Amino acid sequence: MGNGSPSERITDELRRRIVAGELEPGTRVPSTRRIMQEWGVAMATATKVLSRLREDGLVRALPGVGTVVADRAAAVAAVPAAPAANPAPGEAPVSGAAAVSGAAAVSGAAAVSGAAAVSGAAAAGGRRGKGGERELGRERIVAVAVRVADTEGLAALSMRRVATELGVATMSLYRHVPGKDELLRLMLDKVFGEQPPPEASAPDWRTGLDGIARLQWRIYRSHPWLAATMSFTRPVLAPDAALHTERSIAALAGTGLSMAEMAQASVSLAAFTCGLAVHFEREAQAEQDSGMSADEWMDRLDDQDHDRLMADPERFPMFDALNRGPEIDMSLDALFEFGLARMLDGVGALIAARGTGSG
Incomplete structure (x- = not known):
């Protein structure tokens, strides 16, 4: 492969394969793990190879698939x-x-x-x-x-x-x-403007907040990079995004909550949804780097390290109980469903307390 650092030599070899047509547009290129195995290099070196190929425009990340040869590689x-x-x-x-x-x-x-x-x-x-x-x-x-x-x-x-x-x-x-x-x-x-919240009022506050949170979840899933750009302490002036907060607060109008409570409940719910959605891009990047889906990674962890690390029931009694019980769905969607329900339960408890004059 010639002179240069290991990452440069591997990059040159993969570039040659792409240019020669051995790897056609849309074809998945070797993952970081495959590069590590084939060339005997560290993960940092393998990651640098894929980064260099992306910078050169020869490959691109395809969510749910991995790193593939870019269509424009034929031009090169x-x-x-x-x-x-x-x-x-x-x-x-x-x-x-x-x-x-x-x-x-x-x-x-x-x-x-x-x-x-x-x-x-x-x-x-x-x-x-x-x-x-x-x-x-x-x-x-x-x-x-x-x-x-x-x-x-x-x-x-x-x-x-x-x-x-x-x-x-x-x-x-x-x-x-x-x-x-x-x-x-x-x-x-x-x-956010492409998927605006509904203009019509929901039949009740819970239905309204639930619908807006689910809409935001779908938007984040469609655009995995989006959640990482959001800030709840220094929000940007984005009218179509702000409309979601407007509709959330409106859904709570008439519940007995103060304006401050309505605003805090709305923003807290949006922050929960966004905070969990940050993992969409992290998972896409991890899958691209490792060549394994989340399920495949967990299977490998179970086979290699999980039992050994959590084998001490005295130190990890709850993990030991979990391992002995039925499988639990810990996917992002499952966590969103659980968290959303508990967030809304909390808002409901606050509304009930205001209605009874307590709290």
Whole structure:
């Protein structure tokens, strides 16, 4: 595989397989665990390999599947593997499968540099037409950013990454979106706006709060990156997201709770839902890195370490009792159902106390 660090050599080998067509678009690439086994390296090295391939745009994370070869990898294969023997004056040689650096992307033997650089899929396909940037707008930028975050995770999102998908220079995005923080705010508002809470009042406060919490849960599941962007101490100005809080407070109107209690109950319920939903992205990343689903990981843990670690009934009497009893569903959905019911029970107890004049 040549010289360089272990991660560089493995990356070069997987890049070669992708470019050669041995790994076709949509095909799952070796997981971190498979890389560790095949090349005898540590997990940190294997993780660095997959990160480098993602940065190069050769692979992408597919929720529920793992890391797969990106569709645009075929474009990289079209780039010559070696420079021309006698490049013309002013031309930069191309080495490897492709050379992409900073704002410059190389296609064929010619180097295009500066703000007019074409990167990613647009560079190879030549799809960046004269009207490319003229067609650029905030809505299109946000839609692409959401797609990147949905498929590759929040860590893969950057202004440069979005520009690559759009086939435009990175700086052109800043005419529409000031920066990544504003981009995240717009993304948040977009995904909440696509699934607004119902306008009609629910028959009772519990039905209303239950429906809004479940709607938020579905939104977080559809966009695993979303929960990590939420803040309940420094909320962003996102009207479509704030509408959920508005409707939650409205559901509690007339229950006898004070305005402060209604607001705190609404935000606490939203924070519970969001806090649990954070694990959607963590699980997707863990599955991508390990190549194992949560169930597969638990099975492996049971086989290797669980019995040994929890074998002492004196130190872990409750775990010992759990192990001897029927299997318990500890999935995120099951935890959400249990927690939501208990949260609503608590609100109900507070409402009852206010009705009797106690508390």
